[in-house]
Amino acid sequence: MARRKVTNTLALALLGLLLERPMHPYEMAATLRERLKDSSFKINSGSLYDTVEALVRHEWIEPVETVRDGNRPERTVYAHTELGRQEFVSWLDELVRIPVAEFPRFIAAISYLGALGPVRAADALEERARHLAEHISGADATLEQTVGAGAPRLFMIEVEYQRHAWQAELEWTRQTIAEIADGSLPWPEPGTY
Template sequence: MAVRKRPVSNLLGLAVLGLLLEQPMHPYEMAATLRERNKDTSFKVKTGSLYDVVESLARAGWIAEHSTERAGRRPERTVYAHTELGHQEFMSWLDELVRTPVKEYPSFLAAVSYLGALGPERAVQALQERITRLDDQIDQARQARAAVLDQQTPRLFVIELEYALTMAEAERDWARRIVGEIHDGTLSWPELTTRDGREVWTDQDEMEKQQA
C-alpha cells in the first residue's frame, strides 16, 4: 500500500496532535508535557522545532488558535486545539504508521555491515562498550517505566517505553552473542592481504581471481 504524502510529516507533529486530543494547549505546555511523560524517548523534542511544527500544523489547517493566555508579565501564549480535519488526519496517520512497516536505515545497522573491517579484537571492544551503554539505557528505561506506572498511569499510555525497552534488550543480547561467537571462533574472520598497494579481504582476493 502506497504511503500518502502529508503536508506535515515530522513525527513531532503526531505528538502534538496526540496531546491536543486531551485538551487545548500552548506550545510551551506541549514541550513540558512530552518531557514529563518521557515522550522524548519517542520524539526528538526541541522547543524551537516544536514551534515550527505547530506553525506547520496550523498552516495545514489541522490545528487552530483556541485562545490566548498570559502568566504574570510573560508574553501572551497562543493556545491551540484540533480542527475536525486535524482529528481525521491524526487518526489516519496513526493508523497508517501502525499498519505499514517502513524501511528505516539505522546507523548501527550500517556500521555492523562493515564490522569485519575493525578486526576481531577491536570489534569485540566496540561491541562490549556498546553493551555497557545499552545496559545503562535499559536500566534508565526500566526506572522511567516503573516511575510512570507508580503514578497509576495506564500501561497502554506508556507502551512505547515497553517497546523501546524490548528493542534495547534484544540489541544488547544480540551484541553479547556476537562477542561470544568471536571469542569462541564460530564467527570466522577473513584475513587481510596486501595487493596492488591496498588491503583486501582474502575472500575478496580469491573471488576476483576466479572472476578474472
C-alpha cells in the same frame, strides 16, 4: 495512498496532546518532557514551533485563544481542527499497521564491522552492550516509577517497546561478541575487507 503533508513525528506527538485539550506550544513541550516523551520524540523549541506552524499552515490545528500568565509573554493556544483530528487518526493507524524501512545508524555501522578487525569490533560491541544494559535499567526504573505508581500501562507503552528492542539488541550483541571470541564468526584476512 496520497503523500502526507506533515510527516515529522513530533507533529504526531503534538496532535496526540491536543486530543486531551487545547494547549500553547510551551505547555506542549513541558507536557512531553514531563511524560518522558523526549526519549521518543526530539523536542527543542525551534523544531516545536516550526512543527506548530506547519500544522497551522496545513489546517490540522488552529489558534483558539491567546493567554497571558502574569508577566510572561502572551501565548497562543491551539486546538485540533476536524481535518487535523482525521489526519492524526489516519496517520497513527498507518504507522501502527505498516512497517517501513527505517535506517538506523547502527545497522549501517555493523554492515562494515569487519573493517574494525576482531579485537576492536569485540571491544566496540562490549561497550555498546554496557550502554544497552544501562538503557534497559533506566527503562525499567521509568516503568516502575510510572506504571508501578498506578499510571496506566498504555501511557508508557513506547518505553516498554523500546526496552524490549534494546533487550533484543543486547542479546544479539552479546552473541556476536561470543562468536568473535570463539572464532565462529569468520573474519576476512587483513586488507581484503
